[in-house]
Each structure stands twice: as structure tokens, then as C-alpha cells.
Amino acid sequence: MYLTDRSAPVKAGTDRPRRRGPGRTVAPVVLVLGTVSLITDISSEMVTAVLPLYLVTTLGFSPLGFGTLDGVYNGVSALVQLTGGHLADRVRNHKLMAGLGYGLSALCKPLLLLAGSIGALGTVLALDRTGKGLRTAPRDAMISLSTPAARQGRAFGVHRAMDTTGAMLGPLAAFLILRAAVDGYDAVFGVSACVAAVGVLVLVLFVPGRRHGPKTDEAVGDAADDAADEAVVADGRQPVRVREALALLRLPQLRALAGCAALLGLTTVSDAFVYLLLQRRAGIGEEWFPLLPLGTAAVFLLLAVPVGALADRVGRRTVFLTGHAVLLTGYALLLWAPATPALPVAVLALHGTFYAATDGVLPAALAAVVPDRLRASGLALVGTSQALARFCCSLAFGAAWTVWGDGPALAGSAIGLLCCAGVASIVLRPAESSR
């Protein structure tokens, strides 16, 4: 898909850094990491766009054969994210872990060519997903650690906007190659590997290694952080992985954010279902179905930076919650709005706004809560709980669809989302003053 990956929602984004007004304050590291994400997403979405075609037309897999490949990596990826985040903190080298993740995914691109069977292909795709899981938390931690607390939202917005730009350019590149070389799937994979290598190279050459940044200190430093630091000082010498994560969970603010992210994730219907419902409700021609995610991505792209900046000003929790209210509005339109030509536009706009208000804003909100030394672990923890919750939601939504039909299932999710958002707004409110 063109959007962030649902299985590990705290990551993909895109961005278009806009240098307007006083907003030229994004740390160079963020721009470099954004560039890395942009290039890497071009590479991975090139493959994503043509993989089904390749499987069916060239390898001759039947639909069901492809189906068995699909959807088995979600849980794994979330757990890998946790591992990546923790290891990055443990070896105190976020760049190394992120580089390993990007490198692993880059290696997988040429391997796709050699994988002729479902089993081999499944292995390569699993490795690719592992790379993605490994790099997410360290990368977000680097963004977070290089940015002062007051500008986290904008920084993540810039990164997500750049990331999404890459995701939108990828399919374009892939289909241009296929036009130049009919059946040239090997060329698509080859070029994708080259592009991925450039991404890794930019990371290796231009992202500063180790902990860095004089700005780091000001990023922390509120009362919550002191408490947090105390909590980890106790077992800060190389504690067991699970222990350390649990210690983080003792931080009330982190617990609140992780809990709310999971709670809201439980009622966030996966994108595929949203597009399917939209297509049914609005009577969109099936041939246009593959383009629906592009609509969401475009809105996400346009709004990621301004909404991120807004979050810095009015409070990230507020924006995060508002994002879910926007999503709720989208559900309401899907449920009750008449099928006018404006419906798909409105729903996709709301859906994209939801991503802009949540995808980068959540990690931005964590910056003030998680101590520097455990930043990647903390980000991974929240990301993983959100991903697993969304995965459970997908399963539950499928079951509800079966029992009640699509409309009632969505209505159920909407009511659930309303309740969860209510709870979340109460839980997150007291912390509002500290953003």
C-alpha cells in the first residue's frame, strides 16, 4: 500500500519539507533521515506495486497461492520492532540498528529474483519485513533525539511527508520501467535494489553516528523525565530486555500513551476495509480501487507538516485525539452520507487528515515522556502495542462483518472508537499542560 504500514504504524510517512516562514528549524538529521526514508520508500513501493502482477503473470501463481503468502508477517513485524528498538538502546547506536534494518531490506530486493517458489518468496518477504521492523524505532528515536521538545511534531511531520512522497513515487517508477521493458520485473527489482542501496549510503554517510546533538538535552528535562530517568537508573546496567520494557511501562505518562494508542488501535478499522466500504458505498468502479490509497496518501503528504507544527503549538495529545475524531467523522460519512461524487473525496480527505494528525504526532508526543537513553525502546513499545491492537481489530472486524454485515460492523467500530476516544481524552487530559 501507499501508506504507512499498518503492522508497524509508527513509521512510514513522507514528507515534503516546506520552508515557509519561521519553519526552517528542522534539524539536518531529520532531513537526512527523511531523505533516506524517501529513497527507501521509492524502492520498496516499486516492488509492492508490481509484486502481485509478477506472482500471477510471470510465476503463474494462482490467487490462492498468493493468498497464503499474504498477511502472515504482521505480528512478527511488531515484535521485531520491539527488538530493534531495544537493541538500539542497548548498543547505544541507533544509526547502526537503523542501518542494519535498511541494509537487510536492500539485500532482499535482488533476492526476489532468485525466489521462484512460494516458500522462498515468503522467506525473502519476511526478511524484508524484518528489516523494516528493525529500523523503525531507532530511526524515529534519532528524529526525536535530534529535535528540541517544542518542535517534535513538525520534525516528525517533515519526516512523514518525505516518506510518503517516496511511497507515491515508487509505483510511478515501477510502471515506467515496465513500460520501457515489457515483463521487465527483474529490471524493477534490480533498480529497486540500486535505489535502496543509495538510501543506505545516504544513511551511512550523512547521519551522525552514536548519540549526538547538543539539542538533545533540551528535548528532555521536565518533571516527567526525571521520574523516568529514576525508574531506569535502577536497572540501567544492561537489564534483561523484557524487564527494561516493563520498567518503561512504570512511567505513568508512557503507560497512558501506550494504553490509549492500543485502545484507539483496537477500534481503528484497517485501511483495506475502509477502501472496500468506500468503494461499495460510493459505487466507485472497481478498476479505480487501487488508486484509493493514493488519495489518502496525498492528503497525508500535504497535511503532515502543518498538522505536525500545529501539534507543537496546541498540544500533541489534543491533535492526536482530534485525528481520531476526524476518523470518526469519516466513518459517519461512510455510514450515513448519500453516495454523491463528493463522498469519496471527503472520506479520503478525512482519512488522510487522520494519518497526518496521528502517525507522526504520537511519536512526537512520546519525546517528552521517554528518557533519551530508552527513546527507541519507548517508541517501539508504543508502536508495537498500537500495531498489535490494530491487528486484533482487523480480525475482530472481519468476524463482525461476517456476522452482521459491513454497515453494522463499521457502526460497531465507530461506537467503539467513540468510547475509546472518550476514555483516551480523559486519560490524556491531565498531562495536557506538559504536552
Add this chain to the structure above:
Amino acid sequence: MTSTRRRLLILVAAVLVLAGVGTGVVLHAAARADRANRPQAGGPAVGAGTLTLDQKSRLVFVNGAAGPHRTAVASVPSAAPDGRRIASDLKCARFYAAAGTGVCLQSTTGVLKQSNRALLVDANLRTRRTFPLAGTPSRARVSPSGRLVAWTVFVSGESYSSAFFSTRTSILDTRTMRLTPSLETFTVVRDGKPYHASDINFWGVTFASDDDTFYATLNTANKTFLVRGSLSRRTVTTLAENVECPSLSPDGTRVAFKKRILSRTDLWHEYVLDLRTLKETALAERHSVDDQATWLDNHTVAYALPTEGKVGRSDLWSVRADGTGTPRLLIAGASSPAPL
């Protein structure tokens, strides 16, 4: 500063090298695509000619042999399948024809996505009607009378990382031009009771001669079933489990199908099921068959197998439908067989 300049130099150099590699890879693939459109020494004889669907005793198929007629609908005499191929102008990913009606599924690469469509063609292969498709062409069938047409596409607007994939099977009545966009709106009866699920997928329709009854694969909850359906009543009923891509024999008594021989793997063997007794007979083909077979007559089925050592190419094979004999190479470099 110097260090920055050095790193920039490294990056520029690497980008130049990688751009060169990328360009080379694309040019190589483009050259290969060009070669595929030129005839190869030792390849089968293929020539342009007039091909109509009301000719008798001919076998039509999609030509896969290298040359200008690659992917074109072509035909050979049924009695001499290795003879000279007559190719039409119509190029398809998947094709089927019966009684003067043909269906051609096409896939072209656009800028933002692939563009797929189904062409309903008359006996002279002229397009009567075009239908946009939601995904990659997979299966196509025409009823024995030529009145009904069915196709299955594989829908995927999402990445391989999402738990979302789907097939869509449509049936067209060519007399009224009424299209049933998706069989998923039909009532499913499983073990005598109505069955509902959100994960229902259909594929691989095959028609009986009454222009109402059809057989197809139903997939739900990780199981596949053979279903018998009625177009007029809009229902399907499950008959047997682990049956995919059925193909009804000309006498209407048996279906050839592919059976998954080991759960959760992609190995299928071709079987024939007697519809009266539900008795299965394994055919002599020992390779994994991932195709919807076609009956050449009441005793023989044909199917495509990937050409060994050549990615993206397939050959047509035939085997006796009673489980005896050995598979025989029918047409090299071909797919989508349909006897006229």
C-alpha cells in the same frame, strides 16, 4: 568541511555507478523484451492469418512462442497441434472461446497502475463489448452455447504486507448483456444451511450446457469447495472440499480440477471427480498443475505447465481423463487452450 565534501563525492560516485547499473538492468530487460518479439530459430512456425471461432476441429490458445505474434490468440488443427500456427491480431493474457463467442482478458501497464479489461469478442474476434476489470486476469470461461461468459480476476490494491487479497468472479449474459459483477452477492448453501462469511472468494467458473448451472471454486475460512451454482436463482451449493478450478466435461458428468495435495503448500495435482458418485480419480500428471484444465473431448484434458527453465513461459500438455496413460506435450509455448 573536507569530510563533508569527501562524503558528497562518495555519494555522487556511488549514485553514478548505481544509476549505471540500474540503466543497464532496464536496457537489458528492454532488449530481452525486444528479442521476445522476434522469431527464434527452431521455434514453431507462426503466421498471421484469418482465425474465426466458428471453424471446426481447431484448437485455439494464446501463443507464447517468441516472435511478433507472442501473446496473440492463435489456432492449430486439433489433429496436428504441432503444425503451423495461425495467429490473429488479438492479444490477451487469458482467452477462452466456445460456439462463436470469445472472451479475452487483457492487462496493460499504465503510469500509476496496471489497466485490465475483458473483451467480449465475436466469431471474427471483433470486440463487441469492453469491461474494465478490478485486477489481474486469472481465469476465463464461456458456456458451451456461447451465451454465458465468466472471468476471475485477482484484486490487490494493497501491499504484500497487508492481510488483504481477494478474487472477483463475474458472469456476463451475452444475450441480455447483463453483468453479475461479483458472485459474492449470491446465496451460499453449505451443508444444507445458508452460510455467511466476509472472507468468501470465488474463482474458476465452468458452465453446464443449460446456460444456468455452473460450477466454481468457493474459498472461505482457509478451505476450498466445489460449488454448483444457479445463475437464475443466484445461489451456490457446496458439493465437495479441496476442489479448485473445476472444468466440466463435455458430457456434463465429471469435473477435472486441481487438488491441493499437502495443506498449506502450493502443490496441486490434477484429478477428475465423478459428479454422480463424488469419486475422485488422480490423473497421470505428476507435476503440480496450477491451471484451470480444459476438456479436449470426453476422454482428454489439457492444461498449462510452466516451461522448465524458462520463467514466465508455459507449455500445454494433455493427459487421459481416466487416470491412465502418460502426459503428452500438446503445444509448446502456449496457454489458455480452447477446443473449437
